[in-house]
Amino acid sequence: MDVLPLPTKRAAVATLVSTEGSSPRDTGARMWVDESGAIIGSVTIGGCVDARVIEEAQQVIDAGASRVLSMALGDEDAWALGMTCAGTVEVLIEPYAPVPETDPVARSLDMAGKEVASGRRMAVVVPLLGATGRLDVTEDGTTRGTLGLPALDIAATTLALTRIEEGRSGTSTIATPTGDVRVYVDVHAPALTLVIFGATHVAMPLVEMAKVVGWRTVVVDGRERFATRERFPLVDDMIVGMPSEIATRLPLGPTSLVVLLSHDYKYDLPVLQAVLASDAAYVGCLGSARRGAAMLAFLAEQGVPAEQLARVRIPVGLDIGARSASEIALAVIAEALAVQRGREGRPMRDRRTGA
Numbered sequence: 001m002d003v004l005p006l007p008t009k010r011a012a013v014a015t016l017v018s019t020e021g022s023s024p025r026d027t028g029a030r031m032w033v034d035e036s037g038a039i040i041g042s043v044t045i046g047g048c049v050d051a052r053v054i055e056e057a058q059q060v061i062d063a064g065a066s067r068v069l070s071m072a073l074g075d076e077d078a079w080a081l082g083m084t085c086a087g088t089v090e091v092l093i094e095p096y097a098p099v100p101e102t103d104p105v106a107r108s109l110d111m112a113g114k115e116v117a118s119g120r121r122m123a124v125v126v127p128l129l130g131a132t133g134r135l136d137v138t139e140d141g142t143t144r145g146t147l148g149l150p151a152l153d154i155a156a157t158t159l160a161l162t163r164i165e166e167g168r169s170g171t172s173t174i175a176t177p178t179g180d181v182r183v184y185v186d187v188h189a190p191a192l193t194l195v196i197f198g199a200t201h202v203a204m205p206l207v208e209m210a211k212v213v214g215w216r217t218v219v220v221d222g223r224e225r226f227a228t229r230e231r232f233p234l235v236d237d238m239i240v241g242m243p244s245e246i247a248t249r250l251p252l253g254p255t256s257l258v259v260l261l262s263h264d265y266k267y268d269l270p271v272l273q274a275v276l277a278s279d280a281a282y283v284g285c286l287g288s289a290r291r292g293a294a295m296l297a298f299l300a301e302q303g304v305p306a307e308q309l310a311r312v313r314i315p316v317g318l319d320i321g322a323r324s325a326s327e328i329a330l331a332v333i334a335e336a337l338a339v340q341r342g343r344e345g346r347p348m349r350d351r352r353t354g355a
Contacts, residue, residue: 009034011096012057016043017184018090018171028169033057066094068128108136112188121189123160130181139164163187191216197243197271198261199226206329207235220246244270252278257336260285276308282336284316318345
């Protein structure tokens with residue numbers, strides 16, 4: 001899901017709901033076109049799809065009704081979009097008015113914004129075919145709205161909770177006694193948070209690069225002269241104190257990416273033990289393979305399960321020949337993103353067709 005500022009005028013919101021083939025954008029990519037023609041965001045990377053969406057947007061605004069745009073792309077158009085082969089993209093275009101009290105899209109986005117701001121996840125179920133309405137589902141199972149049938153709402157709620165758990169937007173088909181209903185489940189979740197233990201020279205470019213890709217950043221260090229706003233002007237949260245104690249208090253979960261940079265056993269070992277007890281999506285630690293083996297062996301003796309130890313990436317980062325602090329930061333960002341997305345970090349040319 002793209003997080004974009006909401007328009008203050010009537011608009012159309014276009015959402016990439018499905019792709020077949022290799023698309024350069026994830027499902028959930030979003031673009032706004034307001035009634036004056038102003039554009040924010042994109043559903044692909046520009047080109048023919050975005051141009052067609054812009055054409056359709058004004059009609060959606062005028063008619064006040066949603067439509068689904070499906071475009072089959074030949075090899076030439078696909079290549080222009082960054083796709084490796086021909087495929088199909090499907091875009092949901094909905095009318096929007098900036099009045100949450102009366103506009104269903106604005107109401108869903110307003111609710112989603114509040115849930116995400118509170119650190120919670122939410123999903124919006126929107127019918128593409130076979131039903132009308134929309135259903136908002138929070139991570140605790142609370143619902144608002146309807147798709148028209150109680151049985152459909154129950155099935156859609158179950159589907160939404162599954163998607164929330166997976167952290168993945170996408171389309172699905174729900175079977176009902178009156179026919180199949182195809183829906184798009186739009187998952188809204190807090191941004192990925194990069195938590196860095198150790199306000200080191202590598203941490204500085206790491207924070208800067210994390211901000212570029214849209215992550216929230218937290219730096220933890222017990223040394224006040226290192227953990228300063230002068231050294232980390234872009235950091236979202238700076239925490240000064242005992243790292244091991246802070247690690248036990250931080251709400252680390254599936255949207256948390258943790259990197260240990262202190263390169264000091266007495267700090268890293270208790271922090272690692274606390275972090276591995278969480279559901280953090282990524283755990284990386286600066287150090288050599290030899291140092292890593294020694295640390296993991298010690299933690300194993302302390303009773304840390306093998307499946308938890310296997311999560312630790314040490315040496316940290318992808319093997320790109322990094323030497324400088326900025327290059328190491330780049331390697332870490334790339335590996336953390338790959339792990340969070342379930343990828344192996346291989347060259348794109350070696351990517352399996354359709355993967």
